[in-house]
Amino acid sequence: METKFRHDGGVPLPEPVRRFTEERAKAVGFAALKRAAQTLSAAYREGSATALSTLPAAERVAAYLATRMPATYAAAEAVLRELRDHPITSVLDIGSGAGAASLAALRWFPELNPITWIERDTALAAAAREFLPHVHLRSENFQRLAEFPPHDLVIAAYSLGETPSADVALRLWQAARVALVVIEPGTTRGFSLVRDVRDRLLARGAHMLAPCPAAGPCPMTAPDWCHFAARVQRTSLHRRLKDAELNYEDEKFSYVALVREPAALAPSRIVRRPRHQPGLIVLETCTPRGLETARATKRDRDLFRAARQAAWGDAFPPL
Numbered sequence: 001m002e003t004k005f006r007h008d009g010g011v012p013l014p015e016p017v018r019r020f021t022e023e024r025a026k027a028v029g030f031a032a033l034k035r036a037a038q039t040l041s042a043a044y045r046e047g048s049a050t051a052l053s054t055l056p057a058a059e060r061v062a063a064y065l066a067t068r069m070p071a072t073y074a075a076a077e078a079v080l081r082e083l084r085d086h087p088i089t090s091v092l093d094i095g096s097g098a099g100a101a102s103l104a105a106l107r108w109f110p111e112l113n114p115i116t117w118i119e120r121d122t123a124l125a126a127a128a129r130e131f132l133p134h135v136h137l138r139s140e141n142f143q144r145l146a147e148f149p150p151h152d153l154v155i156a157a158y159s160l161g162e163t164p165s166a167d168v169a170l171r172l173w174q175a176a177r178v179a180l181v182v183i184e185p186g187t188t189r190g191f192s193l194v195r196d197v198r199d200r201l202l203a204r205g206a207h208m209l210a211p212c213p214a215a216g217p218c219p220m221t222a223p224d225w226c227h228f229a230a231r232v233q234r235t236s237l238h239r240r241l242k243d244a245e246l247n248y249e250d251e252k253f254s255y256v257a258l259v260r261e262p263a264a265l266a267p268s269r270i271v272r273r274p275r276h277q278p279g280l281i282v283l284e285t286c287t288p289r290g291l292e293t294a295r296a297t298k299r300d301r302d303l304f305r306a307a308r309q310a311a312w313g314d315a316f317p318p319l
């Protein structure tokens, strides 16, 4: 499997997963699927998954696969790129849903074994095991587990925020042999959860890997918040369900990746989409000194060239 790639153009779900999604969508029927997709989207907008329990399982699963999974997959793929040089051979996926984070991990670490999921939505997990049959599934409430089985990588993608609890991140960190990754929606609420996990675990001896260029206090202050965007290719089904014209969307997310061993940090991190003007590229960056604005002009050819290639979320200059 190819592992050296950039993510700017949008990362599609693996072909077997796309085919499976189309089949599930067809079985449910477009009208029912569209209603389910609207309920799903309202539930996530309001930050409450309660309304989802009113949907028939087949509709809920198909709507998640068709509308949310391409986005969570793209976000996890972009984040896990930061870990690509780490020795990761196993993954524990917390609130694994339909396995988006595990699929993204497989893009970077194709030999993962075991892959363990903790997921209480049995319908979603059962559907996902049709394209990832070798996964160990624990159908449990992860908040109730006193400890987690150790794995190289522990990842909680879009799941901690559904049932917030201050202590679970600490228990997840204890299970992480190499790295812990937490991804949340790129909202003020998602960022606040991520920053809380960051601060608590740095205080417990975790080392920063990304996105921060330093382990000191986060310089981001309200109303601003640290978030990034992953480009998601929309399939025609995705477009029809969302009444969308563009063939892509940008999934906003906040994240933190913490590691056991000290790691080389980004000199700075680009925290907004770069602004291109004639002969000038303006980069908003987070640096070890705080938030800074970098201006690259053609006069500094090397800097300008690096800035031209730079994207929101990248280390700058690149590592």
Ligand SMILES: C[S@@+](CC[C@H](N)C(=O)[O-])C[C@H]1O[C@@H](n2cnc3c(N)ncnc32)[C@H](O)[C@@H]1O
Residues within 6 Å of the ligand: 068, 069, 072, 073, 094, 095, 096, 097, 098, 099, 100, 101, 118, 119, 120, 121, 124, 140, 141, 142, 143, 156, 157, 158, 159, 162, 163
């Ligand atoms: C928004 S989905 C994200 C799924 C997947 N990680 C992804 O990135 O696509 C959140 C998942 O976490 C699961 N979840 C939330 N709280 C949970 C808990 N306390 N125990 C087990 N699963 C939980 C939900 O059932 C849901 O499948």
